[in-house]
Amino acid sequence: MDLSKSQSGPQSTTQFELCESDPKISRKCFNIFMCIACKNNIHPENETAWKQKNSDIKQIRDYRGRTTSDIRDGPASVDVSVVEEYQTTLKGVFQLAVNTVDDSFWIGDGDHNKELKLFTSHTALQKIKPDGNMLKVIYSFNFHIYDMAITPDNDLLIATDGPILKLISGKNKIKDSVYDLDPYQPLCIHVTKNNNVIVGAGIEGRKERIIIVMDQEGNNKNVYDEDMIHGISFTSPLRLTVNKNDNIFVIDMMHEEHRGRVVVLGKDNIINTYSGHSTINTEDRPFIPSDLTATPANNVIVVDMYTSSLHILNSPGNLITYISTAEKGIVQNPFSICLAMEENVCILFMGTITKTDSNEKSKLYKLHLIGC
Numbered sequence: 329m330d331l332s333k334s335q336s337g338p339q340s341t342t343q344f345e346l347c348e349s350d351p352k353i354s355r356k357c358f359n360i361f362m363c364i365a366c367k368n369n370i371h372p373e374n375e376t377a378w379k380q381k382n383s384d385i386k387q388i389r390d391y392r393g394r395t396t397s398d399i400r401d402g403p404a405s406v407d408v409s410v411v412e413e414y415q416t417t418l419k420g421v422f423q424l425a426v427n428t429v430d431d432s433f434w435i436g437d438g439d440h441n442k443e444l445k446l447f448t449s450h451t452a453l454q455k456i457k458p459d460g461n462m463l464k465v466i467y468s469f470n471f472h473i474y475d476m477a478i479t480p481d482n483d484l485l486i487a488t489d490g491p492i493l494k495l496i497s498g499k500n501k502i503k504d505s506v507y508d509l510d511p512y513q514p515l516c517i518h519v520t521k522n523n524n525v526i527v528g529a530g531i532e533g534r535k536e537r538i539i540i541v542m543d544q545e546g547n548n549k550n551v552y553d554e555d556m557i558h559g560i561s562f563t564s565p566l567r568l569t570v571n572k573n574d575n576i577f578v579i580d581m582m583h584e585e586h587r588g589r590v591v592v593l594g595k596d597n598i599i600n601t602y603s604g605h606s607t608i609n610t611e612d613r614p615f616i617p618s619d620l621t622a623t624p625a626n627n628v629i630v631v632d633m634y635t636s637s638l639h640i641l642n643s644p645g646n647l648i649t650y651i652s653t654a655e656k657g658i659v660q661n662p663f664s665i666c667l668a669m670e671e672n673v674c675i676l677f678m679g680t681i682t683k684t685d686s687n688e689k690s691k692l693y694k695l696h697l698i699g700c
Contacts, residue, residue: 405699406640406649408676410657412694414463418454421679421690424619424664425478432457432466434484435664435679435692436473453486455500463692467500475516475567480523487514487527506546512538516579518568524549526576528565537562539578539593552576552593560598562591571622573643575599579617579630588617590630592645600645602630608637608650619664623700624674633661633681640700653678660691667697674700 416435423436436453453476455467474487484496491510495503507514512529515537519525523544530537539562541550554561566579566588576593592599604615609632616634623629627648630639636658638651653662660680668675674697682688 406651407698408638408651408653408656408695409698410693411675411696412458412461414458414461414692414694416454416456416463416679416690416692417465418690420681421664421692422681423453423473423476424666424677424679424692425476425484426666426668426677427478427482428668429482430457433463433677433692434476434478436476437690438473469496469502474514477517477519477525479519480521485517485519485525487517489513493517493525493527506544507542508546509540512540516565516567518570520570526568526570528562528568528578530562530564535561537565539565539568539576541576550595560591560601566617567619569620569622569628571628571643572626575643575645577620577622577628577630577641577645579620586616587614589615590617590620590628590641590645602639602641602645602647604632605639605647605650608632608635608639618662621665621667621676623667623697624669625700627700629665629667629676629700631662631665631678633663636661638662638665656695658691658693660688674698 418435418437420437421435422438423434425434427433433456434453435456438452452471453469453473454465456463456465458464472489476484476486479485479495483498485505485507486494486496488494491508491512491514493505493507493509493514495505497503507525507527509527509529512531514527514529516528517525525542525544525546527540527542528537529540536554539552540548543549562578562580563583564581566581568576568578570576574595578591578593579588580591581588587603590602592601609615613635615632617639618631618633620628620630626643628641628645630641632639632650636652636654638653640648640650642648658678658680660682662678663681664679666677668677676695676697678693678695680690680693682690
């Protein structure tokens with residue numbers, strides 16, 4: 329299959345050959361094809377694992393024509409399978425977080441009414457628990473939500489209107505957190521395992537958008553702005569996550585083009601920018617990322633809601649493979665994801681959205697994640 333040619337739509341799991349440089353493939357290590365340079369630099373000690381492989385591998389190019397032959401560190405096989413399907417009362421699960429302590433979820437549709445309502449069946453933010461194949465609403469609130477994240481203490485941190493992040497504690501009371509971003513409006517948030525809070529933020533009416541890393545006391549540790557990242561600014565940070573290398577993956581939406589990109593940040597620079605792949609995305613089917621999460625294998629799963637696909641990126645932000653959620657029996661478009669472990673099994677939870685003119689309600693899926 330020539331991956332340099334655009335495809336008409338998403339396909340099921342598709343693997344890409346891996347190589348660090350341009351020379352022809354010489355040897356094969358397990359399921360990864362490499363050139364002589366990669367063999368000598370990456371796996372010199374594994375001579376017994378190499379098998380001679382004569383192959384005429386064509387370079388992979390993305391839809392802008394750039395070579396992506398440096399894709400590496402890919403899993404041998406990545407797949408998902410549907411375990412459970414739950415019906416929600418929301419038109420769209422735009423925000424999703426899982427509390428592994430009490431097996432509950434927080435889901436949100438980002439909308440709000442003028443007043444706060446508790447114990448109602450349909451509001452902007454709901455705490456829910458599975459009950460058979462249904463979802464029982466435990467608590468619900470009405471206020472505008474940009475993003476949310478579970479803290480290591482299993483509290484819920486929320487980006488809502490105003491510069492201060494809100495916190496919902498175990499008693500389900502809303503209060504101000506220590507994270508004050510004034511004069512910025514927080515747009516997306518992520519809490520790391522070591523209690524750092526990473527926030528994408530902006531100022532209304534101005535083009536300035538930044539990514540701020542804060543400690544658990546609310547002090548700034550690092551700021552990524554236009555100067556720090558060599559003149560590359562953000563348009564509208566939507567979601568972000570962090571992998572084991574402390575690389576920050578940011579979904580940045582380009583309003584004027586109705587497209588998105590994933591920007592990968594190192595400690596003080598941009599490592600990569602991923603804007604989709606020609607195997608999945610075309611001019612008529614653009615890359616519109618809506619959520620992302622890091623995996624135990626140090627990859628990042630990105631939801632491409634328009635093509636109903638999951639892009640699997642490695643640590644530098646290159647495409648490894650992708651999965652069509654439609655071919656897994658998920659009819660509605662995916663939008664939000666989060667990940668949890670059940671013993672040694674990796675579980676991916678996925679929220680969907682419905683069409684504007686549809687009377688349907690969105691769904692929440694529990695998926696087994698393999699090889700990622």
